[in-house]
Amino acid sequence: MSKELAELLFSKIDKSPEDYESIYPKRNLKEGAMVTRLGPSPTGFIHLGNLYGAFVDERLAHQSGGTFYLRIEDTDDKRFVEGAVDTIIDSLEFFDINFDEGASKEGDKGSYGPYFQSQRAEIYQCFVKKLVEEGKAYPCFMTEEEIAEVRANQEANKENPGIYGKYALNRDLTLDQVKAKLEEGLPFVIRLKSDGVSGENAKQISVEDGIRGVLTMPENFQDTVILKTTGIPTYHFAHVIDDHFMRTTHVVRGEEWLSTLPIHVELFTKLRFELPIYCHTAQLMKIDEEGNKRKLSKRKDPELSLDFYKEMGYHPTAVREYLLTILNSNYEEWRKENPELPCEDFPFTMEKMSNSGALFDLNKLNDVSKDTLVKISAADLYDFLLAWAKEFKTEIVSLLEEDKEYILRILDLDRDGNKPRKDFVCASQMFEYISYFFDKHFKLEDTMPMETTEEDVKKIVARYLESYDHTDDQSQWFDKIRKIGAALGYAAKPKDYKKNPDDYKGHVGHVSTVIRIALMGRSQSPDLWGIQQILGEAKTRERLTKFK
């Protein structure tokens, strides 16, 4: 009877399960090679949490000599967004996450496709048919109203909600009953006929998770929908079929899937497929407005979309470094010992991953970013800044292109030696930070120190300009400032002023701040002398003259 039913429901399916086993044979990879995948739904929205997970997949596969592929999980047509696939690929590529196989801008790549679930209906249906044949799945015609009624009853009786056991009204329909309903043209879904039981008699299943160790949970008992009215499977079924036939060895996914794991285990078992190794990652969290820890969410956290980092101009390497520090707690230590090695050399392990959700920490990212950027050459930094500007700050592109040499010197200011400056965090901040070098962006931002008077300020600038010699070395230059200050009643050494504040108006630091503001518009900057050398004599004099 099951066979007839299966034939009735899926008359168009001509391939057999065995056919697919040979179409998608086991991959010929070396021992220990992992096959991982990213399975985004095509909303086109990728956030830091996705990148976090993708990074795990990527590292695992590439570190082991395996394969990392992209599969588009578009079983929910309501979610489709045009151009989403390209967006996903671009976003990930920016952060150096590259796929070996799967959906790509040039179409499917690899021999385990199609890589869009919406194009795999035949494959899924073949196995749904098989399950029906074996009496492990059945058509269900229950209407929304019927389901709602069941639920209401269950709630009233304090029973587990869902379609299972005696509540699965269409579980044991006869062939004739099915035929009759079909003739009426009633829509139906295919449900799994679960062997599990609800409540105290439920069996416990154990699954070894790559990150969390042995997980023990009650078996599934729900007659979960595996094929929707549309003939497209639900995530659960598509996952099982795809990861089996794409020969995924490690399923890395967020912990929100933990509670549906028993469904997947039952499906794998009923299909007689080997279970992949599941790796359930903790979710990245953030603190919301009410001060609660919360999962990063697509709708509420646009600032945590990957685009945010691109727009701010965070360097992809910095983001990777940061992610690695929260992914594997021993990464920072390793990085300290191996400052020059690429992060790909770090032996990434699942066991070192945290089981609890990390809170995203912008402070930490900034710190990691400073350390990352300080290791990047001025030339590369320039290219990065320019590329960023072309996309997000076009008005400064010509400025950057006009005099590359000038900018290289600015970017390299005081970055050598064993105590290099670490001024740069991200592209937007970089430009802001060096903007005073450009007349167009130069403006007076800070006020003169309160230790100085208006009159003194004028005198200081005038005398400084008068004595200015561009060929002075740093100490000659600074001696002059000391003298100018001393003549006006400012201590030549800050310590003298601190000891006897009443003897002086201020100290040489205040004097140089005056010059700094006159020259840069700001009270804080890298070494003044070095800046003047880059600015050049003409511009230095010009700014001082203008200031008077």
Added chain:
RNA sequence: GUCCCCAUGGUCAAGUGGUUAAGACGCCACCCUCUCACGGUGAAAUCAGGGGUUCGACUCCCCUUGGGGAUACCA
């Protein structure tokens, strides 16, 4: 409601029965110093609570609490 996962300073965390409970970010102070940054030194700050088990619990078990997730023909 039910089920599942998680729980060490503000944040990320080391720790797997005996430790002065690492380290990093942030914060604060001091040093270096013409400002800032860098660098250095130091400080404050953590085992959610309650029961067990044990000679001994951050560590093992139970309960409570808190947080997260699932409970869809969404993924």
